Amino acid sequence: MSSGRPTTEETGAEARDRLPPRPIRFAARTGWDLSENQLASVLVEARRAGRALVDFTESNPTRCGIAETAPLIARLGEPRGCRYAPLPLGDPAARAAVARYYQERGLDVDPAGVVLTASTSEAYGWLLKLLAERGDDVLVPVPSYPLLEYLACLEDVSLTPYPLLKEEGWRIDLGALERAAGERTRAVVLVHPNNPTGSFVRRDDAAALEACARERGLALIVDEVFGDYAHGDLPADRLPSFAGRRQALTFVLSGLSKVMALPQLKLGWIAVSGPPDLAAAAMERLEVIADTYLSVGTPVQLALPEILAARAPVQRAILERVRTNLAALDAAIAARATVQRAVRRLPVDGGWYATLEVPRVHDEDGWVELLVREEGLIVHPGYFFDMPRDGFLVVGLLLEPPVFAAAALRLVHRLERALSDG
Ligand SMILES: Cc1ncc(COP(=O)(O)O)c(C=O)c1O
Structure with a gap:
């Protein structure tokens, strides 16, 4: 029945519909490797296990509770927009x-x-x-x-x-x-x-x-x-x-x-x-x-x-948050002498991110996996940004400050433990 030849009741078009489709040759430029990498699997596993995660890599401001942007959406209702x-x-x-x-x-x-x-x-x-x-x-x-x-x-x-x-x-x-x-x-x-x-x-x-x-x-x-x-x-x-x-x-x-x-x-x-x-x-x-x-x-x-x-209040709120979170991260590091000696928060002049230079007792994937599995914290490995060598972790600074500060403390405690283990 899979010959594609019409049976007595079938039209030729119906018989063609039964044939398996010929493969499509997609453009080579889209031949990306879309398989799940190791880190993605670790995250999937943690979510499946129902682990509460704090996503330090969150860069979507609409998920970070920046209330100042909400009233701006109403400005989209200009009647001339009908034309x-x-x-x-x-x-x-x-x-x-x-x-x-x-x-x-x-x-x-x-x-x-x-x-x-x-x-x-x-x-x-x-x-x-x-x-x-x-x-x-x-x-x-x-x-x-x-x-x-x-x-x-x-x-x-x-x-x-x-x-x-x-x-x-x-x-x-x-x-x-x-x-x-x-x-x-x-x-x-x-x-x-x-x-x-x-x-x-x-x-x-x-x-x-x-x-x-x-x-x-x-x-x-x-x-x-x-x-x-x-x-x-x-x-x-x-x-x-x-x-x-x-x-x-x-x-x-x-x-x-x-x-x-x-x-x-x-x-x-x-x-x-x-x-x-x-x-x-x-x-x-x-x-x-x-x-x-x-x-x-x-x-x-x-x-x-x-x-x-209307940008001033929005930008003021974001900048205040970024500065508060950066200060919380620095304070968490400063509070632990071993971490302070071994971990450096690199200077930044602007933006929504901070980079930590960490000891190479683990490679970056190792650090990221450890933090997800044991602390429920998601950070970026430095290689995601093509850092010059292994040994960097990147965190976003947009999370709501109480969430960020608690997570920063956990991050620093885990770094401290890994340093004393390593
Ligand atoms: C440096 C940089 N450029 C561009 C973009 C993308 O911006 P857009 O949403 O306007 O495409 C991002 C998004 O995070 C970014 O970090």
Whole structure:
């Protein structure tokens, strides 16, 4: 009966429907290894066993009880949102609001150079489409956030790492960056401040990088999603933002995901600046890319001016939380002499993460497994961010402070026990 030949009652179409489907040849770029890794299995096991877990890696602000964002959702009800009249680069008032957001920080951003996107991730994708052919490469900082690997893969673009130097406050290794740039390099990515190191670029390094980009025909793609979250006054030698800079073709990325802790609204942007001819040519092409997708929803664009204008209390609440949690972590470490001697919380200037340098009595997977199995604490291994070597754990700082403080104490006690066992 499985020959596919029609029986007396069957039509030919029905017989074809019974045939097994021919395999589909999916694009090789999607041939990812999607099997569960060891750490994921440990987590599944812990959840199955009904273990209460505290997720120190939580970076979704909508799950961290930031009450200040709730009233902003009501701003999406503007009646003009009933009409669909899309403009590729975005609603003019929304683009002007983004420019104002920078201008209020003293940065010279022109609304004409603002492109709205659905997210920062989408902005990266559009910029890779704009700048790179299949097989071209972009330079990316290491350590940093691992998002780019997939975005580059989806555009058939390669990533070439350039190191940040830990002992120099994660300063860019400019010599290594220049050596890494080859014939097919099209852009340099900066995450500013970097995730998870929380480091801002030095002003003199920024200027040297711009000179290098200008000379070699490279664009700068600067991810500033955490730009509003400097923990205190930045040291004078650090650059607060690349927005509006004119030396090299510069694309500054950000969006509501971090600026307003509203990732679910799906609105990001690119602020384009640079030598005027280059910036204008980039905008012309970006407009076509944006027109192809028209991906930003109308209600959120209409609400953007009001939403951005309401950022101060949201950002104040987040910064206060991040500082409180960091202080709780430091206090927990300081309270245990053995831990204080052996564990270092690396300095951070901004962002929502802290990195612990831990003794290598376990490797990073070993630490993470131990903490999940024995304490119900989820932390990131440093290798997730391509740390320069083994021996780092990364924790997020967004959890509600009482939860964070209790978990930090447990973390430190477990580190202490492991140190005395080891
Ligand atoms: C450094 C960095 N860039 C970009 C993103 C993604 O932002 P979006 O939600 O706008 O795509 C994240 C998300 O955590 C991030 O940490």
